[in-house]
Amino acid sequence: MNGAESLVHSLLKSGVDTCFANPGTSEMHFVAALDRIPGMRCVLGLFEGVVTGAADGYGRTTGKPAATLLHCGPGLGNGLANLHNARRASTPMVNIVGDQATYHRPLDPPLTADTEGWARGVSGWVRTAMDVSTVGADAAAAAQAAQISPGQIATLILPSDTSWNEGGIVAEALPRLPTPLAAPSQVDEAAAILRRGGEGVVLLIGYAGLTEEGLVLADRIRQATGCRLIADTSGRIPRGQGRPLMERVPYVVDVAVAAMKDTRHLILCSAKKPVTFFAYPGKPQTSIPEATEVHLLARKEQDPIDALARLAEALGAPKVAAPNNGERSVIGTGALTPESFATTVGALIPEGAVIVDESITYGRGLGGFTKASAPHDWMNPSGGAIGGGMPMSTGAAVAAPDRRVINLQADGSAMYTVQSLWTQARERLDVTTVILSNRKYQILLGELANVGANPGRTALEMMDLGNPDLNWSRIAEGMGVEGASADTADRFADLLASALKRKGPFLIELLI
Numbered sequence: 061m062n063g064a065e066s067l068v069h070s071l072l073k074s075g076v077d078t079c080f081a082n083p084g085t086s087e088m089h090f091v092a093a094l095d096r097i098p099g100m101r102c103v104l105g106l107f108e109g110v111v112t113g114a115a116d117g118y119g120r121t122t123g124k125p126a127a128t129l130l131h132c133g134p135g136l137g138n139g140l141a142n143l144h145n146a147r148r149a150s151t152p153m154v155n156i157v158g159d160q161a162t163y164h165r166p167l168d169p170p171l172t173a174d175t176e177g178w179a180r181g182v183s184g185w186v187r188t189a190m191d192v193s194t195v196g197a198d199a200a201a202a203a204q205a206a207q208i209s210p211g212q213i214a215t216l217i218l219p220s221d222t223s224w225n226e227g228g229i230v231a232e233a234l235p236r237l238p239t240p241l242a243a244p245s246q247v248d249e250a251a252a253i254l255r256r257g258g259e260g261v262v263l264l265i266g267y268a269g270l271t272e273e274g275l276v277l278a279d280r281i282r283q284a285t286g287c288r289l290i291a292d293t294s295g296r297i298p299r300g301q302g303r304p305l306m307e308r309v310p311y312v313v314d315v316a317v318a319a320m321k322d323t324r325h326l327i328l329c330s331a332k333k334p335v336t337f338f339a340y341p342g343k344p345q346t347s348i349p350e351a352t353e354v355h356l357l358a359r360k361e362q363d364p365i366d367a368l369a370r371l372a373e374a375l376g377a378p379k380v381a382a383p384n385n386g387e388r389s390v391i392g393t394g395a396l397t398p399e400s401f402a403t404t405v406g407a408l409i410p411e412g413a414v415i416v417d418e419s420i421t422y423g424r425g426l427g428g429f430t431k432a433s434a435p436h437d438w439m440n441p442s443g444g445a446i447g448g449g450m451p452m453s454t455g456a457a458v459a460a461p462d463r464r465v466i467n468l469q470a471d472g473s474a475m476y477t478v479q480s481l482w483t484q485a486r487e488r489l490d491v492t493t494v495i496l497s498n499r500k501y502q503i504l505l506g507e508l509a510n511v512g513a514n515p516g517r518t519a520l521e522m523m524d525l526g527n528p529d530l531n532w533s534r535i536a537e538g539m540g541v542e543g544a545s546a547d548t549a550d551r552f553a554d555l556l557a558s559a560l561k562r563k564g565p566f567l568i569e570l571l572i
């Protein structure tokens with residue numbers, strides 16, 4: 061058995077059975093091993109940002125890691141932005157990065173780079189395999205590391221001789237490391253605050269706490285005390301009819317400051333104190349008032365569900381019925397506007413859908429219009445690096461073939477990783493992509509004013525995607541995905557309703 065074979069066998073033993081790949085020479089033994097070992101689904105992405113973003117979407121959907129297969133430092137480098145997004149969402153993931161053979165590396169061949177260094181910035185665990193006999197054990201250690209609560213990126217760098225040499229040894233899965241629990245004093249402190257009443261108290265919950273169970277516990281605490289519930293920028297959040305509603309801290313600084321101005325106590329559950337995306341001249345860096353007292357119910361690595369359960373119990377918060385979030389929104393008519401777009405999406409979301417939202421400016425109204433939609437999961441690229449939406453949709457569809465994925469996708473962000481469409485076509489994935497084609501970097505026009513810069517012609521040209529206009533139906537068609545465009549709400553509703561019923565990918569361009 062060679063090292064590559066021991067790697068594939070060991071990944072499978074650790075439950076890693078899906079690999080998003082963009083291989084090169086140093087990964088040839090890995091891909092060759094796949095033909096001899098059944099059980100690993102390997103999905104080709106035509107750019108590493110697609111590969112890493114797909115692994116992010118897969119990890120968020122299943123809660124378990126996919127592997128990526130990347131080629132040397134430059135391949136890893138191409139995938140870094142979506143690894144950054146995945147790191148921000150605490151997505152479990154195992155990167156396998158093929159690299160120069162140990163004895164060839166000293167000659168400094170062209171693809172040699174500081175692969176470990178580049179990996180370290182996005183990974184919680186990094187190792188370079190040193191010998192064929194330990195590659196299997198390295199793979200098991202990587203899979204274990206990826207699943208340390210709440211999830212992290214583990215990167216295993218594989219010099220090509222450790223892959224092709226004979227002498228590989230398969231490693232059994234290592235045990236899941238226990239998730240630490242919040243100390244009694246953390247729960248007591250939060251309970252003491254909430255017993256005085258929930259007015260002015262915000263319970264801010266982050267990724268691992270945003271499960272159905274976590275939301276139900278949080279809702280009990282809200283109903284017993286009257287506190288506010290806010291979701292930290294989410295990895296994945298269950299939404300729709302019957303699911304407790306969570307607020308979000310708004311993106312725009314002044315709006316965020318106004319929304320949070322009455323906060324006297326902030327209780328953090330697997331979340332960080334909110335900061336603004338950027339500093340702006342003369343504006344605050346956090347939306348939370350300076351005098352707010354901050355309390356830590358659960359640190360990020362502690363079990364947030366256990367902490368919420370103990371808090372609910374300490375407060376004697378009774379069980380509550382699933383909330384009624386009101387009437388489902390209706391299909392929009394007439395002109396395309398953010399409202400007619402959002403109400404149509406809200407009306408048509410099918411049960412169990414995964415919504416990947418990289419709608420940037422046009423989607424700001426979606427929250428309200430989708431709160432009573434059929435139950436679904438919602439994901440946003442978490443680290444602010446645009447270009448996550450299309451790959452995440454691809455990975456989510458690989459992870460959940462029985463669920464519909466709807467990608468609400470701003471056009472500028474779409475162009476970063478547009479090759480995702482080809483993978484969707486090749487794998488016949490049920491992804492419905494809605495391109496919000498405003499032909500601008502709209503958000504940056506607002507940012508220009510926010511930072512107090514003076515827009516001239518050159519600056520404005522840097523935010524304009526016209527000249528030439530992107531033709532989305534033809535881009536999609538060129539990658540094997542059927543597409544159509546809409547310039548009215550009625551046409552959008554017709555296209556979306558039929559796209560959601562068909563097998564395989566479809567792209568709708570909204571001319572907004």
Ligand SMILES: Cc1ncc(C[n+]2csc(CCOP(=O)(O)OP(=O)(O)O)c2C)c(N)n1
Pocket residue numbers: 141419420421422444445446447470471472473474498500501502503504
């Ligand atoms: C990787 C990365 N590159 C660049 C940026 C800067 N950036 C933020 S938003 C944006 C444009 C977004 O435009 P689009 O996706 O079309 O959405 P719109 O603002 O038009 O709604 C850019 C370039 C970023 N956040 N991440």
